[in-house]
Amino acid sequence: PLTAVIRNGxxxxxxxxxxxVPKENGQEIAYKVNNKYLLTYGGIPVFGLYPDYVNTVEVEYTRIQGSKTENIKESYKMYAPPAYIESAGTKEEQSALFTIDVKKVSPEFKDRLYLLNNTKDKSGNGTRTVWNNPTGGALEWNFTTANAIIDTSGDIRWFMNPSSIYDLKSIYRAGVMMGFKQNQDGALSWGYGQRYVKYDIMGREIFNRRLPDNYNDFSHSMDNAANGHYFLRVASSNYKRPDGKNVRTVRDVIAEVDQNGVVVDEWRLFDILDPYRDVIMKTLDQGAVCLNIDASQSGHTLSEEDLAALDSSDKFGDIVGSGAGRNWAHVNSVDYDSEDDSIIISSRHQSAIxxxxxxxxxxxxxxxxxxxxAPFNAAILTPVDSKGQKIACQDSGCEGDFDWTWTQHTAFKIDSKSKGDILYLSAFDNGDGRGLEQPAMQSMKYSRSVIYKIDQKNKTVQQIWQYGKERGNEWFSPVTSITEYQTDKNSVFVYSATAGGAFDLSVGAFTSLPNPYLEEFKWGEKEPAVEMQIHGARGYQAMPFSLTKALTE
Known part of the structure; x- marks a missing residue:
């Protein structure tokens, strides 16, 4: 919704x-339309109408009939209905939609549009079903999302009404919508539950596919490669463990599919990595494991005995624990590196990129x-300073400003700044279990947006930028969030997506919806060029949206 087509007549x-035409003090949306989209839609695509408002839309075009050509200027009045996002029916909800506090927008960022990929809470309409034959997996991880595009004045200019493609009560049409990417052709790709899809901003379906039968439970990340392939973060629908048990695994497989949906390769992380490395799992706050917020487990961590007992049991599924069939890896991003035909993953429950x-x-x-x-210990990057000198480190951290990421999200290569063995990488360091421990007080936790420079040949890593530590607990996002470089403005986009909620320290849980921070930084700067706070939203991720890619190019 908030789009239209002026038919060609x-x-x-x-x-x-x-x-x-913008509202008073609003953001103007103006764009040229590529001729191919005039043919595709049978008229002029209109994007960015204000909700519950009579919009003025000005169009200029050349009209052709036979040998007659005219230059036309017209103005249309268009009422667009209110924005609507389905309620989860939980006590934390206080309004139908979020509100936005625009704190700062530098002039060169005034034209930005931002896609928000927020989520609703678990409700009685979902989270009803689990897998059998075999057991395990994360089918019950099922709640609706709240996706919208906002401008830098804080107005909603597009929102998703998913009802025609989404049904919370259906196994194969539900899930959590995640992994949004704007492809080079301007269309959006993402996945949810047992599907992965691609649509343009006007709602035209490009594809809507079931996951291949070898996999289940898409979530978090779907990367698009230049050759039209997609890298899906999924899980195995049937894996025989070394102890002979057949299970569905949890968030630990990357499947590569081609343009036609044929699987051309897979990365089975339970075979590639060590699914029994448990040092991070023992430090996680069990009250906040990704979007599985459970106040009853706040402050509780798992012991060696807990993990051993769990592994010998038949308890499988979306629970933190060692071994395939449990949430040992929690991979929340995948990024394909075409330079050496590799993938970069972020594993939350290994606190490792x-x-x-x-x-x-x-x-x-x-x-x-x-x-x-061994052999993984030989692959660990050595932290160095700006002069290339090794930094003194222990398992829990390093001297100076350098720090590793802890329960991080979104490990992305910065392609335009990387070359050969030198790789620049962005990540959102959530910070739970920082230093292999839970702090004495919840208020001591903090998150960071961070940029690293990696020398892949010499196996070293330098931290060249961070933001968030100085903001302290008010900016802390226990789960979700994103840091991603933006080539068009040489900037770093950040969404601290579960920050700013009212938090009850006695139970370690949100008593109100979070109030995420959306920021964009000029490269290398410590103060944001853009800062907005979204009140009353449980954020997952967000990103700048290019109308030029979508309708002009």
Missing amino acids: GYQLRDVHVRI IKIGRDKKVKWILGTPAGWK
Whole structure:
């Protein structure tokens, strides 16, 4: 919704320009329309209408009928209905939609549009079903999302009404919508539950596919490669463990599919990595494991005995624990590196960013060396300072400002700044279990947005930028969030997606919805060029959205 098509009336149209007249002090949306989209939609696509408002839409175009050509200027009045996002029916909800506090927008970022991929809480309409034959997996991880595009004035200019493609009560049409990417052709790709899809911003379906039968439970990340392939973070639908038990695994497989949905390769992380490395699992706050917020487990961590008892049991599924069939890896991002035909993954429950080749061999590991056995310990990157000198480190941390990431999200290569063995990498360091421990007080926790420079040949890593430590607990996001470089403005985009909620320290749980921070930084700067706070939203991730890619190019 908040789009329209002005039909062509039987004429040929060319050279179209569209302008949505802004509200007072609002953001102008104006764009040229590529002729191919005039043919695709049978008219002029209109994007960015204000909800519950009579919009003024100005269009200019060339109209052709036979040998007659006219230059036309017109203005249309269009009412767009209110934005609507389905309620989860939970006590934390206080309004139908979030509100936005625009704190700062530098002039060169005034034209930005941001796609918000927020989530609703678990409700009685979902989380009803678990897998059998075999057991395990994360089918019950099922709640609706709240996706919208906002401008830098804080107005909603597009939102998703998923009802025609999504049904919370259906196994194969539900899940959590995640992994949004704007492809080079301007369309959006993402996945949810047992599906992965691609649609354009006007709602045109490009594909909507079931996961291949060898896999289940898409979530978190779907990366698009230049050759049209997609890298899906999924899980195995049937894996025989070394103890002979058949299970569905949890968030620990990357499947590569081609343009036609055929699987051309897979990375089975339970075979590639050590699914019994448990040093991080013993330090996790069990009250906040990704979006599984459970106040009854706040402050509780798992012991060696807990993990051993769990592994000998038949308890499988979306629970933290060692071994395939449990949430031992919790991979929340995958990024394909075409330069050496590898993938970079972020494993929350290993507090590690890992590069793995097409040969399924680990190239390097960015994270604490604690608990990594041979051959993985030889792949751990050594922290160095700006002069290339080794930094003194222990398993729990290093001297100076350098730190590893802890329960991080979104490990992305910065392609335009990387070359050969030198790789720049962005990540969101959530910070739970920082230093291999839970702090004395919840208020001591903090998150960071961080950029690293990795020398892949010499196996070293330098931290070149961070933001968030100085903001302290108010900016802390226990789960979710994103840091991603933006080539078009040489900037770093950050969404601290579960920050700013009212938090009850006695139970370690949100008593109100979070109030995420959305920020964008000029490269290398310590103060944001853009800062907005979204009140009353449980964020997952967000990203700048390019209207030029979507309708002009």
